[in-house]
Amino acid sequence: MEGFEPKLSVLDKRTRSDGQRSRAAILDTAVRLVTVEGLRGLSIGRLAEETGMSKSGLYAHFGSKEELQLATIETAVGIFRSEVIDPTNAHSSPLARLEALCESFLSYIERPVFPGGCFFASAQREAAVVDARVRDRLTDLHGSWLTLMERRAQQAQEAGELAADEDPQQLAFELEAMLKMANSAYLMQRKPEALERARRGIERRLKLATTK
Amino acid sequence: MEGFEPKLSVLDKRTRSDGQRSRAAILDTAVRLVTVEGLRGLSIGRLAEETGMSKSGLYAHFGSKEELQLATIETAVGIFRSEVIDPTNAHSSPLARLEALCESFLSYIERPVFPGGCFFASAQREAAVVDARVRDRLTDLHGSWLTLMERRAQQAQEAGELAADEDPQQLAFELEAMLKMANSAYLMQRKPEALERARRGIERRLKLATTK
DNA sequence: GAATAATACGAACGATCGTGCTAACTTGTC
DNA sequence: GACAAGTTAGCACGATCGTTCGTATTATTC
Numbered sequence: 001m002e003g004f005e006p007k008l009s010v011l012d013k014r015t016r017s018d019g020q021r022s023r024a025a026i027l028d029t030a031v032r033l034v035t036v037e038g039l040r041g042l043s044i045g046r047l048a049e050e051t052g053m054s055k056s057g058l059y060a061h062f063g064s065k066e067e068l069q070l071a072t073i074e075t076a077v078g079i080f081r082s083e084v085i086d087p088t089n090a091h092s093s094p095l096a097r098l099e100a101l102c103e104s105f106l107s108y109i110e111r112p113v114f115p116g117g118c119f120f121a122s123a124q125r126e127a128a129v130v131d132a133r134v135r136d137r138l139t140d141l142h143g144s145w146l147t148l149m150e151r152r153a154q155q156a157q158e159a160g161e162l163a164a165d166e167d168p169q170q171l172a173f174e175l176e177a178m179l180k181m182a183n184s185a186y187l188m189q190r191k192p193e194a195l196e197r198a199r200r201g202i203e204r205r206l207k208l209a210t211t212k
Numbered sequence: 213m214e215g216f217e218p219k220l221s222v223l224d225k226r227t228r229s230d231g232q233r234s235r236a237a238i239l240d241t242a243v244r245l246v247t248v249e250g251l252r253g254l255s256i257g258r259l260a261e262e263t264g265m266s267k268s269g270l271y272a273h274f275g276s277k278e279e280l281q282l283a284t285i286e287t288a289v290g291i292f293r294s295e296v297i298d299p300t301n302a303h304s305s306p307l308a309r310l311e312a313l314c315e316s317f318l319s320y321i322e323r324p325v326f327p328g329g330c331f332f333a334s335a336q337r338e339a340a341v342v343d344a345r346v347r348d349r350l351t352d353l354h355g356s357w358l359t360l361m362e363r364r365a366q367q368a369q370e371a372g373e374l375a376a377d378e379d380p381q382q383l384a385f386e387l388e389a390m391l392k393m394a395n396s397a398y399l400m401q402r403k404p405e406a407l408e409r410a411r412r413g414i415e416r417r418l419k420l421a422t423t424k
Numbered sequence: 425g426a427a428t429a430a431t432a433c434g435a436a437c438g439a440t441c442g443t444g445c446t447a448a449c450t451t452g453t454c
Numbered sequence: 455g456a457c458a459a460g461t462t463a464g465c466a467c468g469a470t471c472g473t474t475c476g477t478a479t480t481a482t483t484c
Binding site: 036124127128129139169173181189198200201 | 250
């Protein structure tokens with residue numbers, strides 16, 4: 001699953017079980033907070049209040065806000081991988097995996113896995129404001145996701161499941177456009193109609209790419 | 213141009229010319245700041261520093277941060293109207309106006325009118341964090357834009373320019389998906405390739421809707 | 425030219441931000 | 455059971471946040 005390998009955390013010499021539990025609880029709260037309030041809303045004080053810890057106690061787990069943000073992102077990556085990407089690998093054909101990827105993403109919005117929609121859509125918004133390492137990581141992940149879609153499309157084409165004159169990158173671009181639109185429209189106007197429109201659009205687009 | 217009427221400002225008894233000029237200069241800086249840093253980055257201190265005014269002097273123009281945010285939004289609405297929407301009304305046929313609307317939006321990203329891409333995309337991100345009046349106004353505007361696209365599609369269909377079995381709302385959804393994707397991809401990876409993909413996708417989608 | 429109201433500034437407020445420091449406690453290891 | 459290391463809290467710091475107040479400086483009107 002190239003591109004979504006979790007980055008190694010800078011400090012990895014933690015042994016005590018209570019510390020691991022605390023850290024996990026903090027990050028669990030953090031990812032939810034980010035999707036609702038954005039990366040900027042992820043303040044130490046707010047997070048301490050939310051988890052019932054003191055600011056300094058919480059702070060000791062990360063050492064800086066930047067590290068906290070990075071750790072939060074990696075936590076979200078893990079959830080996204082297991083909730084969205086991994087399940088789609090059960091399918092055998094590339095085209096089925098591409099379709100499953102779209103549906104898996106829509107389901108991830110619909111369930112919802114995070115209260116504020118797609119984690120990365122929420123986080124990337126403030127990329128301009130955030131430290132360079134955080135911004136770079138977010139850009140990497142955005143690229144990885146798009147690349148994954150493109151690769152699936154290309155594999156489908158190589159397997160003869162897509163028309164030969166179809167541009168896999170163009171197809172991936174349009175599919176991701178629907179996913180992104182679904183996320184933002186579903187958040188803005190709470191009606192599930194947005195997800196249905198995305199599903200219909202994706203289905204029609206894929207049909208066009210196969211029967212051209 | 214229904215839906216994009218500027219809201220009346222709460223205070224309108226300003227008479228002095230220097231005050232009007234200051235206010236305009238502040239708001240001009242504010243709209244640019246929002247597209248780069250988001251609505252949350254629109255802090256009084258930052259804005260004062262950027263415009264060379266004192267915090268309190270600047271503050272006197274608006275009375276509260278909420279009013280500042282609302283005034284900034286209305287300023288952006290005016291720019292969006294004159295830069296994106298109004299020019300498209302020169303075309304006579306509804307379908308041409310719909311096409312022009314898409315191209316006008318892409319050009320607005322490409323020029324760029326704002327340094328951080330579409331103002332409303334930047335502002336809506338933090339809708340969850342902001343005061344109710346600001347959130348409501350942003351939701352209104354989002355609805356107005358989508359409704360405008362839908363109306364154009366419907367008019368085109370009524371004029372016989374679109375296939376009878378095409379769903380105008382679905383078409384508008386998919387077109388806006390491309391526009392949104394173009395904005396975010398163009399910002400993330402600075403390559404103009406994203407705009408080209410959006411243009412190609414829109415053209416293909418419209419062709420499909422006309423020759424079905 | 426005087427009166428009036430708009431405009432701008434400086435100082436200060438309470439709150440919150442990220443970040444350090446110190447000290448107390450728990451946990452795991454020898 | 456001792457000891458080292460991990461964990462947490464308390465306290466305080468400088469900075470910035472939105473906001474208020476008093477005051478001086480303008481621009482417009484009579």
